[in-house]
Amino acid sequence: MHPLVRFLPGGLLLATALAAPPTPEQTEFFETKVRPLLAGQCLDCHSVAAGKQKGGLLLDSKAGWETGGDSGPAIVPGQAAKSLLISAVKRSGERVEAMPPKKALSAEEIALLEQWIDMGAPDPRPKVEATGALVKTFDISKRKAGHWCWQPVSRPVPPTVRHADWPRQPIDSFILHRLESAGLRPAPPADPRTLTRRLYLDVTGLPPSPADFARHGVDGPGFDAAKVVDELLASPRFGEKWARHWMDLVRYAETCGHEFDYEIPNAWRYRDYLIRALNLDLPYDVFVREHIAGDLLAEPRRHLVDQSNESVLATGFWYFHEAVHAPTDVRLDEAERMNNQIDVFGKTFQGLTIACARCHDHKFDAISTADYYALTGYLRGTCRTDSVVDPGRQREIAARAQLALRAQAIPVLSRKASPGNAFLAAHDLVRARIETGEAQVQPDADVIAKTAAEREMDADQLAAWCRLLAAEPSEPRTPAGFWSSWVRKPEILPGLASEARNARQSLARFRQETELFADFSGSSLPTGWTTTGQAWQPSGPQPGAAFSSGHPVSSPGMVSSALLGEAHVGTLRSPTFPTPTPQIHIRMRSDQVLARVVTANYHMAAFSRLLFGGTIRSKDETATGDTFRWISLEGDLRKYVGQNSYLEFVDSGNGHATIDEIRFSNGPRPPAEFPALLDRLLADGGAAPAGASDLAGRLDALWQEEVEGRGDAAVLDWLLGQELVPGTEAKDFRAVVAQGATLAAKLPAPQFALTMAQGTPENGFISIRGSHLNRGAEVPNRYLEALGGERGTRLDLAGQIVSTGNPLAARVMVNRLWHHLFDRGLVRTVDDFGVLGETPSHPELLDWLARDFMEHGWSVKRSLRQMLLSATYAQASTAHPELDSKVIARVDPANVLLHRAPVRRLTAEEIRDAILAVSGRLDPTAFGPAVPTYRSAFMTGRGARPSGPLDGAGRRTVYLSVYRNFLNPMLLAFDMPNPFGPKGRRGTSNVPAQALTLLNDPFVLEQAAYWASHETSAPSLAPGERLAVMLERATGDLPEARELNRLQAFWQAQTAACQGDAQRAWTDVAHLLFNTKDFLYIR
């Protein structure tokens, strides 16, 4: 008996019972069994009385569990099996966490709860009004009002200072004002050598050479810091240094990590983009716009030299996330991926921890869960794609000219031409020889020539038909085999015609049983279909010329990458659809083109046939040969039914595909079909062709029809492709086709960049408590409510970020610049301006810099120049000698007020680059694919790539590979971050591992030897002179006598210990200098 029934007075209907107030029996059951259980096991964390509402759930009244917690109602009265409460106590792991957390209920207790719920969950307890901490406190406007970072950027005026002669820049007034208020005074200016070395390393990441010092006159009266600054900011080395700072933010990497460390292709193009953008001082607002929506700009910015699309490259940053190759749940994978993308987006551009609002409204900041999921909508509506890099816009120009030509080709053909005549004449010749039993059915050349002359037709055309008919017979159901088979056995014609008609019927039936997704019948691509690159073009409503080999005429109503020739490349994408069926069938003719379903934007399926078999057809799998066939996406596709997907066709060169139609199928499979030519010849019209003259008539009729722009062009394409049209007739057509093909013939090898493309716009959905299985309300695409919350496109979103009304974009960026020059941001937590971040040390200065930045074209170099030329920056790194160290210890122990310049260790990249620069090994080549990571014997594991050279080919560190699973140990030892999330402020560890690296690492030793040989091969110097040169090269200092004496003593001792091997001793000197703190630190 159903438990409910037992408690019901006879005859009462179930529905009534559920709505009715509890009966006395039910109340007693609740009071004696359920209430004690709830009180003992649940209410400590789920009641107003206890002041706790874990998971948003109250269980102290019916209203509590009816409203439910974050995951919705806890109890479905009458249905224990559907109640989350039961799911939780049974610890099923579905949607809700196991409860009670510490110890499971007994089986009896669980049964009791089930019984109670099944009887309708009678609960006589009155509603308890929430009080105190349980009253929902998340209020965006209150949060916003309560924290500085949301407030508009103010217009501070530089404060007046007592020592008015000290400031060189407005910056200095702010700094000095604070110093004076604290009873401090600035340090004296650093000496020109120290300042020059600091400037070189801060601006370019490379140390100055002795020649640089000399050129700038650091030891004389003519030293001009402004000249040094301007020269350095204009140096191509500037971008190489500052790009790396940005790469820390966007977790730049060239592989995906995880099990096999698969490649992130062409990542380096993004790195090069950064370097170029920084070197040309691209306004920061443009820079940000390009990052967020560079693919959507109506007029993208062009590469200065080769005119290729520069803006779109910036969008690559979205895709440097880690990636797994075998997720059993792609939507979970998508949720994790978007979380990382939003984390990078939020911290990098806005200094906000937006990603923290994934599971709940932000605990501290004015960011709601709805805000978070509103941003996921933007990402859901995008596609990761390989953009075509088009230097010189050659592809674009060629494609435009080719498209114009296409329209001209068909009209040159004469509708009066009669292919049937030549066919009939050839048939007569060949047939006669067959009937006379000639062993050789091919007519002699002179016979062909004579016949052609007699009948006034083109001899070449006649000969071509003769060859076709006389050829060795092959499969009659192919355009080539049909003619030779039929001419020998005319009796097969009715049978073939009937097969062709049947095939048509089967196809018609298949079409009835399946759902059409796209048939490309319009003159442009169907709504929502998009392309990247030039390859994919709609064939249009009429036959047209095509410039790839084999098929000179395109059929109407298709989309094709064959029209402009094989050299063009690109991607074709469908709009996004909830995968409706477990099979998708595509009628296409293809070679070397990839076809796939992309579900939940998951792009690694190619690496996991175990989970995604059948959802991808590789370039070889889509090869259909010369005819149209149905290619099926199926197999594991069944797992993704209902999930958002789009179709993608990728032509990455030397291939082509023409797509006719795409259908969704729940089971019916596409039939085999007749090649289009035979279909038209044999199945058209009321009756099957009776013989040669019927066929000739049909050829002529179809020719005329197609030349006039009707029909599917099967006959035109075949006749022109096989050169069965008289030379006189086809000459002009061929000339156009040849001209079209030539336009693409000289295109260089294709190049690609990883970028974002817009797909079908989608909205986000709240995932309750961050679980993608627990879907909540839909939210439209918009930016944070606290910052206006305007809806719009991704381009609009970018506009909101860099609008002058946005209080964060400029503040965050100038703070980053400051951080890198002063080793500490005005807001120390450079990636978090929220409540958990630190408050600004100099809020007015921050706002002054931000406003100045926005009002002067968001120029990074201008902003940097002001900082670099400030008196603050130019200070020595030791406090003013007249300052009492006790005062310093009390008011500014951490130098937050900048009473002196900071001392900082060189970054990982600066150490390696400086070693190369000093040793003379530095190769200044800029840009291009990265140098593979040197892999020591200790670096093993899955996905290991062949090792690169120990010295990284002498290239700057920014040009070395970043393989997630094989990061460079030396760089990591010196705090290069691992690329998993935004990292605007690196750690600065100070550990013995660094000493061991510089003492014993083979790279350092190799460079020491290189440097020593370099120095000793130079014009002969006395040992003391050479030591002085080396010391200056390494540290920027002119040696003092005691340093020189110590070095000389060391050199002599080592020479003696090495049995007079002076070269060895010079290497030891070089090695020693790489370890000195003067080399490793900037003062």
Added chain:
Amino acid sequence: MLRHCALGFGGVALQALQQAAAGPVAPHFPARARHVIFLYMDGGPSQVDTFDYKPALAKYDGQDPRQVIGALAPTQFDNVGKLLKNQWEFKQHGQAGHWISSLFPHLSTVADELAVVKSMTSRFPEHTSANYFLHTGSGLQGRPSMGAWAGYGLGSENDNLPGFIVLNGGLIPPGGLDCFGSGFLPATYQGSIFLPKPEPIANIQPLEPSKALQRNKLDALRDLDAATLEESGHDREIDAAIKNYETAFRMQSAVPELMDLRGESEAVKTLYGMSAAYPNTRTFALQCLIARRLVERGVRFIELTCPNGNGDRWDQHGNLIEGHNKNCVTVDQPIAALITDLKRLGLLETTLLVWAGEFGRTPFAQGTNGRDHNQFGFTIWMAGGGVKPGVSVGRTDDFGYKAVEDRFEIHDLHATMLHLLGIEHTKSTFRFGGRDMRLTDVHGHLMHQVIA
């Protein structure tokens, strides 16, 4: 801060050697264990062939699991075969009466030391995410490993060795060195990967032909740096960097001394299996013996990874019998010896041993002679410091497929491990990216049943 572990091993190791400076830290409450040896069974051992005896499997052997068990969750390889009975004979062992299969003849002799947990679960059926999860409490890459958290919470007891050492038997697990990383914790806490050879880590071996040549260099360096320090107004960073060179110099001796086994008796070496017939047994024996030496030297967290060549780790999607035989022969004797030896030296009571894979395997076959990944219920065991010896906790269903009683998750294991080390897992936090991060994230409950 997101510092990396996946340095090459050497890098990792060296980075962590600074632990010295951190020094021991007071725990939240008295520790039951001072060291952890994590015996990582890479690939996922089959619970129903080792510790989780299921007679029902023999009964339904060869039948369709969907008929017998009901609906099955998706498996990684999506190639569900028939139910497959335990392939080795089970017997009860010791006073505790643990069911242990014939795969572990040596371990069976110390059965009473083991606390067996038969109801562990994971959230991921795929190696990499499951490895990260087991090691870091997150399925994503780049989070701090449990050994890093232990070091962060407790500091080090040895100035010259890292606090978290991974003794690499030859296999780096899927997911790579990030299983042993320090993530956003300071780099000093990352796992140092030691190879079982005289130069176990990179850059520990001076490249100068003689010690004197390096000493000369260090002396000259000290003198030059002293002037720099003076000029910098005794800058603290520069001062610390100078001191690091002396520490580094000492480490160059400590590491070779660790690896030098000349002081170990032949009896001990034999006990561990260093003269065993199977080469991988000898490798793992060396790892176990070094692990004991690390415990003696105060290293906080020691992890052992599997030797290569046993049929793709414990990951027997096929050839279950051959693969599991080889894996068990590799680890059985050395682990039993490690327990015995630690006990003999009085170190077992302060050393927590944990034996675990990233998940278990399906009770039904993959194809015909393998088993697929199964995260819904599998067996781990613990022994030593603070663990209740001889208990058996939790239960899977009749087929060993899903945990049904005392279901635990990895977070619970982490909470318990930290607890035994004297760390309250909800209080050991690190502020990163605007959040107070924990090894157990927002989860984790103590496994009271195994705590003594």
